[in-house]
Amino acid sequence: MTEKIEIPLSKNKLFLGIGGSIILVVLGIWLVINADEFQEHSMQLLRNPMVIKAAGTLAILFFGATGIYGCRKLLDKKVGLIIDSNGITDNSNASSVGLIEWNDISEIKTQQVMSTKFLLINVIDSEKHIGKAKSGLKARLMRTNMKMYGTPLSITSNTLKYDFEKLEQLIQAEFNRNKNLG
Template sequence: MKKIEIYSSKKKSAPILIISLICFIGAVYILLTTNYSAITSIEKAILLKVLLSVISLFCGAGIYVSLKQLIKKKLFLIIDENGINVNPENSTSESIKWKNVESFSELKMHNQKMVLIEVNNPSYWIENESNYMRKKLIEFNLKNYGAPFVLSAISMDLNHDELLKVLYDNLGKFQHLT
């Protein structure tokens, strides 16, 4: 079987870049041009500065990530006869073997559909993850959603339904072989 590699989508990154740029420019403009002495309360002025600074940082991060994806496609998933490798560029962990995949389920949050990868050995993934942030993310996903791995097709080069179809097709093909 040929391995399936799923990359980031440049088409989906462009709108994120545009929205992030508009919000960033707007927040910085308001931050720099507001007459804070005209605000009646010092607390309100400080709150406004903090809020605009946070918005600027968040949108700046959006600009950075979307530019990075526009310049170079990011590899999100590798699917082959051995299993699923989630985020192979940034992960030192191994693939999720098909024999360990229980099922896939959908999570809908704020009109965004996500795919949960339910495994029969979630504690294994927590114990063997060496990256602290990724380990905490796996723990958070397991605690809140019941699965250690959550995938969103929002910035992938395929949509949610196509992602689910690819995952289910390969689970059906290879789960009984391992």
């Protein structure tokens, strides 16, 4: 392959994600403030204000972090995904580590969790790629991926301006072509 394929981040998808995060942070704040108002709830667990406050706090922390990440991605000038003769340069999600060389990849599989599809990039040396993580949080995310899916690397089209099925076909075709060259 002589050409470079660049797939940009989708500003619309990022705005939607940020909007959803804001709504869920506000809901978390509301839960923390109004935890005592659940005393009459039919479920015993939800009558406990500490449970309600804990759920609200977790919502604030998790969706606050995803909102901040979305804002950072919105301002990010890097291309979401680059596919070229070197490999796949991923800048599409929180656990992205940059270049994944074709000769490091052993297999590419598709996985679906609920309605979200993603590509699992199986690599020969997982620790090499986890070592590229620029933060402890990113390394933990990658190790969690490793435990759940057998690889630290995954790509989704959730933040990309590209259809998942087309992305899957494109990456599989380029992997097969470059695998045969190496």
